[in-house]
Amino acid sequence: MAGRRDWTRETLAAGVRNGDRRALARAITLVENGDALAYGVVADLYPSTGHAYAVGVTGPPGVGKSSLVSALVRLVRAEQTTVGVVSVDPSSPFSQGALLGDRIRLSDHFLDPGVFIRSMGTRGHLGGLAEAALQALLLLDAAGKDVVFLETVGAGQSEVEVIGIADTVVLVLMPGSGDSVQALKAGIMEIPDVIAINKMDHPAAKTMLNEVRSILALDRDRDWRPPIVLTEATRGEGVRELWVKVGEHRAYLEESGRLDERRRKNLAGEVFAVASARAKRHLEHAVADDAELRRLLDEVQRRELDPLSAVREILDKVFHIDP
Amino acid sequence: MAGRRDWTRETLAAGVRNGDRRALARAITLVENGDALAYGVVADLYPSTGHAYAVGVTGPPGVGKSSLVSALVRLVRAEQTTVGVVSVDPSSPFSQGALLGDRIRLSDHFLDPGVFIRSMGTRGHLGGLAEAALQALLLLDAAGKDVVFLETVGAGQSEVEVIGIADTVVLVLMPGSGDSVQALKAGIMEIPDVIAINKMDHPAAKTMLNEVRSILALDRDRDWRPPIVLTEATRGEGVRELWVKVGEHRAYLEESGRLDERRRKNLAGEVFAVASARAKRHLEHAVADDAELRRLLDEVQRRELDPLSAVREILDKVFHIDP
Numbered sequence: 001m002a003g004r005r006d007w008t009r010e011t012l013a014a015g016v017r018n019g020d021r022r023a024l025a026r027a028i029t030l031v032e033n034g035d036a037l038a039y040g041v042v043a044d045l046y047p048s049t050g051h052a053y054a055v056g057v058t059g060p061p062g063v064g065k066s067s068l069v070s071a072l073v074r075l076v077r078a079e080q081t082t083v084g085v086v087s088v089d090p091s092s093p094f095s096q097g098a099l100l101g102d103r104i105r106l107s108d109h110f111l112d113p114g115v116f117i118r119s120m121g122t123r124g125h126l127g128g129l130a131e132a133a134l135q136a137l138l139l140l141d142a143a144g145k146d147v148v149f150l151e152t153v154g155a156g157q158s159e160v161e162v163i164g165i166a167d168t169v170v171l172v173l174m175p176g177s178g179d180s181v182q183a184l185k186a187g188i189m190e191i192p193d194v195i196a197i198n199k200m201d202h203p204a205a206k207t208m209l210n211e212v213r214s215i216l217a218l219d220r221d222r223d224w225r226p227p228i229v230l231t232e233a234t235r236g237e238g239v240r241e242l243w244v245k246v247g248e249h250r251a252y253l254e255e256s257g258r259l260d261e262r263r264r265k266n267l268a269g270e271v272f273a274v275a276s277a278r279a280k281r282h283l284e285h286a287v288a289d290d291a292e293l294r295r296l297l298d299e300v301q302r303r304e305l306d307p308l309s310a311v312r313e314i315l316d317k318v319f320h321i322d323p
Numbered sequence: 324m325a326g327r328r329d330w331t332r333e334t335l336a337a338g339v340r341n342g343d344r345r346a347l348a349r350a351i352t353l354v355e356n357g358d359a360l361a362y363g364v365v366a367d368l369y370p371s372t373g374h375a376y377a378v379g380v381t382g383p384p385g386v387g388k389s390s391l392v393s394a395l396v397r398l399v400r401a402e403q404t405t406v407g408v409v410s411v412d413p414s415s416p417f418s419q420g421a422l423l424g425d426r427i428r429l430s431d432h433f434l435d436p437g438v439f440i441r442s443m444g445t446r447g448h449l450g451g452l453a454e455a456a457l458q459a460l461l462l463l464d465a466a467g468k469d470v471v472f473l474e475t476v477g478a479g480q481s482e483v484e485v486i487g488i489a490d491t492v493v494l495v496l497m498p499g500s501g502d503s504v505q506a507l508k509a510g511i512m513e514i515p516d517v518i519a520i521n522k523m524d525h526p527a528a529k530t531m532l533n534e535v536r537s538i539l540a541l542d543r544d545r546d547w548r549p550p551i552v553l554t555e556a557t558r559g560e561g562v563r564e565l566w567v568k569v570g571e572h573r574a575y576l577e578e579s580g581r582l583d584e585r586r587r588k589n590l591a592g593e594v595f596a597v598a599s600a601r602a603k604r605h606l607e608h609a610v611a612d613d614a615e616l617r618r619l620l621d622e623v624q625r626r627e628l629d630p631l632s633a634v635r636e637i638l639d640k641v642f643h644i645d646p
Contacts, residue, residue, distance in 0.1 A: 039631055046629035060502035061509040134630060153511060178499030179383035186384040188476060264624045271623060272610060275634045276603040282644050283598055300594060301587045306369035307457060308362055311598045318598075319642040321605050 009037060013044040019143045021116065028118050031135040042135050045142035050263075052084070052141035055246060056150045056166030058159065063174040064198040065089065067233035069149050073109055074236070075243055076147055080114075084140030084148040087119040088129050088162050116140060128277030130161035134270050137165060160190075161273040165266050167259065168249045170194045170242070173212070175204035185215050193226055193249045196242050200230035224252055279319070286318045293317065332360060336367040342466045344439065351441050354458040365458050368465035373586075375407070375464035378569060379473045379489030381482065386497040387521040388412065390556035392472050396432055397559070398566055399470055403437075407463030407471040410442040411452050411485050439463060451600030453484035457593050460488060483513075484596040488589050490582065491572045493517045493565070496535070498527035508538050516549055516572045519565050523553035547575055602642070609641045616640065 007015075007026055015023025030038035055072075057065050066087065073083050109115040120132055133150060140148045150166055152159040163169055171192035173180055183189035195216075197208055212228055227245045231238035253259035287293045296313055299305035315321050330338075330349055338346025353361035378395075380388050389410065396406050432438040443455055456473060463471045473489055475482040486492055494515035496503055506512035518539075520531055535551055550568045554561035576582040610616045619636055622628035638644050 043629040043632055047626050050626055060505055062505035176501030179502035182383055182385035267623050268620045271630050271633050275606055275637050279602050279642060280599040297591045300590050303370050303373055306366040307594050309366055310594050314598050
């Protein structure tokens, strides 16, 4: 068995391309560590990506996103489709804090060679979560996975950026997701492609369905009307219907080139998001390491230098820009 | 009456310092427009700031943040305290979409010379919302306002950055705010200083109170235990108690220098947030305006150049950095 020191750019890229699980696991770990080797491997593999269909699964914590992804994985595996899962949800049982029952159900997939699951911590990524998730998606794509699920909580800039690469975005809600419904209503949360209302046995599920339906009805301008599916992930109910709706959205995108257009937009957005995150991280390190920049902050705190003048001096010093 | 062309850096700064409403309104508009004049005015006034106490009011859309701020304004005005309100909540009735009743209640304050209210659009700010809100807060502070409320929805990076300057953060929830409660529980949402559960007449209010209480009980390490207050903003119920709790938090901070420490941390955080936002905006313009950078994106889309290599080339070209 090859030790961790034996991988080279060439053997890693070849291993990932052949769908070797150890190579894939190692490459994604290197991506997470911001290792230069990972950078080269993804660069080598990138021309052979574009095969995988990326499904984003987002929604507030506790609504059952992971259970739903798990049920979807079971379903698509029955169709001989190979699957990758990238979870960047800190509240996800893929990552931590799972009930024993969840762990057991998920571990079924861990034993299936057609499934590759990776959860990612939410801290410590040089280019932010978006970069790590994007690179992991590309590796899974190059490894031949047909479908890759990206699971993430719906709130926060970095989560939005992670989901920004998905071909189809599924928003998962449950009865009690009043805040998300209000955010949809207020136009603060972007309308997803498919909505799942999970925990359909809850007495308030139908009320939530009607509320969400009435919000979507206000938006008459879009070509694609997001379908709403009631699910009960733990029993697998509604999961097939949900997958059918994802497939319909995919078919809709594939007609007349909309998928290419969306991917073009998504990729440009991700490149920009990753570049911003890297610039931000660079700024963070610069301010932490540079005594002169820290002195500026002291002056702001003593009310001798106003915050915006400090910002200008910092940007001039770190990026040589005067915005 | 002075026309808009008559203001100079000196007359604007003097006007704001004297609490002149027109000068204040003009200066905040200039801040929103990213005008160089505003930059100079805030720089001139900054040494005389630090008097105002900044109270952040955050929470999901629809919970009644604006009604609560309105009720708090009424209360503190009765104590002869002068007040500023900066609302950056796109769903806020301070901004738009208000019911007639809200408008009428808010307009009471518009006639009160001791109150200055400004809502801000969520788009088009060079340094992001955080910059505009920070500069507006500093202007209201320099104009002698004793208390400034910063109202913002709880989700999203920019909203978090806006609230980052507050001395005391009040989180407003209502029965049905299940998603926010789950986010608190999962550690995704930061624990605020004071929690208001609004719409206390709702049958589920007590259940929510108990849920929130049990989440806070898990966090035994902090010195300050966030109090929870039941309110009914439209009738003014619980509002006095809420204000008392804000005062207790303030007293807690003022003991043994904690307020200075928090403000030091807040200011450094804001300077960093504003610098990041400006760098991001600069990057956005560079990519939009530069044919060579757009060509990189085309290569990414044709899968000829991988995203991370494109990011590196962009960062090298725009910021001269190699992170």
